[in-house]
Amino acid sequence: MDNLLQTIFNETLSLYDRVLSTHPPDLRSQEIGIVQSIGQGIAKVTGLPHVESEEIVRFAGGTLGMVFNLDPEEVGIILLDASDRLRAGFEVRRTGKVLEVPVGDTILGRVIDPLGRPLDGKGAIRTSQRRPAERNAPAIMDRAPVNVPLQTGIKAIDALIPIGRGQRELILGDRQTGKSALAIDTIVNQKDKNVLCIYCAIGQRSTAVAKLIADLEEYGAMDYTTVVMAGGEEPPGLQFVAPYAATTMAEYFMEQGRDVLIIYDDLTTHARAYRELSLLLRRPPGREAFPGDIFYIHSRLLERSTHLHPDLGGGSLTALPILETEAQNMAAYIPTNLISITDGQIYLSPGLFQKGVLPAIDVGKSVSRVGGKTQLPAYRSVAGALRLSYSQFEELEAFSRFGTRLEESTRLALERGRRVREVLKQPQYKPMPVATQIAILLAVTEGLLDAIPIGQIGACETAIAQVVAAQLPDLCDRIERGEALSASDRASLLRVARDRLSNSNNNSETGGTP
Known part of the structure; x- marks a missing residue:
């Protein structure tokens, strides 16, 4: 009896395959499976003999899932929606499609989920194109x-x-x-x-x-x-x-x-x-x-x-x-x-x-x-040795904790390193233009900030940024365009930075505003 049932099943399946091969592909979506069990985010289904890997399936009630495992006896599906309403015995239908998402300029400025559904309350995403989520590199x-x-x-x-x-x-x-x-x-x-x-x-x-x-x-x-x-x-x-x-x-x-x-x-x-x-x-x-x-x-x-x-x-x-x-x-x-x-x-x-x-x-x-x-070439001329010197400073600072007396050269190297570290600090949501970065890094590497107290470094950075943008706009544009710093460019940046810092020091000594 078992052999007879197996023969009937095999012949039926063979006939089904022949029908599929002579009819439009959308007939495959008429396959209906039955949920055998529901787990935390997964479902196991039987009755989808021709379902393909990563195909999207639709459960009764509209819940979507994606085929993940193709086992001999059942299909493992990962759920793309909440599974609270799913139960064993629910029907599952094939869609014949892989996961596709909307693409185009209309998604800019929007908050969406991975399926392209809006989460910002601004209405549906209207786009003329959809593409598979999984694509070859x-x-x-x-x-x-x-x-x-x-x-x-x-x-x-x-x-x-x-x-x-x-x-x-x-x-x-x-x-x-x-x-x-x-x-x-x-x-x-x-x-x-x-x-x-x-x-x-x-x-x-x-x-x-x-x-x-x-x-x-x-x-x-x-x-x-x-x-x-x-x-x-x-x-x-x-x-x-x-x-x-x-x-x-x-x-x-x-x-x-x-x-x-x-x-x-x-x-x-x-x-x-x-x-x-x-x-x-x-x-x-x-x-x-x-x-x-x-x-x-x-x-x-x-x-x-x-x-x-x-x-x-x-x-x-x-x-x-x-x-x-x-x-x-x-x-x-x-x-x-x-x-x-x-x-x-x-x-x-x-x-x-x-x-x-x-x-x-x-x-x-x-x-x-x-x-x-x-x-940009301007960075290479300014920050070329900065990484190595900063790493050496960190190592030197660690060793200096074990000694009480430091040589003058060691003390100066530590003071310079602390100012470099202070310069590399930056508050959130305060991105800095390239030319301003170059000017500040040049000032600290050339020792213009060595005499500035650590607590005033931030104010000096702001002062340098303002004076460079105001007095050297052409040089700023050339740096942004990718031109290298010439010797005269370096001299110009150092000159305006030195003058601004000198004015700030004079103002602070006389009680004026920097």
Whole structure:
């Protein structure tokens, strides 16, 4: 009897295959499965013999899911909507489509979820195009060298850890060390620089993202920014697909020949969401319970960021993925994976953060493996030896704590280093133009600030910025255009800075206003 039933089933399935091969593909969407069980963000379904990997399915009631596991007896599906209303026995229908997201200029200035649904109450997203969330990275021959800087407006980065358009620079550090603030400052600095921005919030608190959006609106950054949000209360499946959907939206602009900056905040949460889904669907666990392909999910995401060949429009997609470390452990599984995938990292130290050195960038542990080739020539002439001398200062400062008597040269080196560290401090939402950065860095490296008390360094920076912008506008324009600093240019910057500092000192001695 069992053999007879098996024969009938096989013949029926064979007939069904022949019908599918001679009818339009949309007949496949008529397959109906039955939910066998519902888990936290996943569902197991039977009765979809021809469903394909990563295909979108629709449950009774409208809940969407994406096929994740294709097992012999059942199909594992990750849910993209809340599962509160789903029960065992519900019907599941195929759609015959993969996950697609809206692309186009209409998404700029909007807050949406990874499926393109609006979250800002401004109405539906109306666009004529939709593209798959999962796409292949550009081929090697379709790429061009990274040769244009992406200015962050942050002195410590632009001078010491430069980033190029098309680069992938990892931002990592422990909790509450200013990782997101660094990325948001970079977005704010792209105003009037023809760089579009995509901010992808993965597993963040809704209140935190709402404050971030309010800050972007306050500084006029939402005009060229799209926020793609999969909050911490959303299903892990939606958090998993969020960065891929956001990258597809960014790629549309890149393929139009435009420059795009995308921020993933953060990929630690993304990896945990993928681990949760994999364990619920009984995928074999490996190191730290992550599945074996955890490296692949991030590499295929970040490989999509590049600078396209001029024949393809010359657009670029710059990625700033954010990663959270635990107890400053950069050698953990996920951090080492992402460090090996990206083109450098910016490490934020909790020790520096607690000392009030903001942004808390650890220059010794941070590196840019590409951006130095894109850095403006003016930076190279001013900050060329700054990184090495600053690292030497930090080492010298550590050793000086063990001695009470210091040589004069050592004392002077420490005083200079402390002023360099003070100059590299910068408040949030205060990006600095390139020419102003050059002038201030030149002043501190040439010793103009050596006699200034540490507490007055900030006021001196402001004074130098004002006088350079007012008296040397032509030189500022030439620096912005990428011209190198000549000896006369250096002399001009030093002259106006020295005069301004002298006037400030005279005013303070006579009781006047600097």
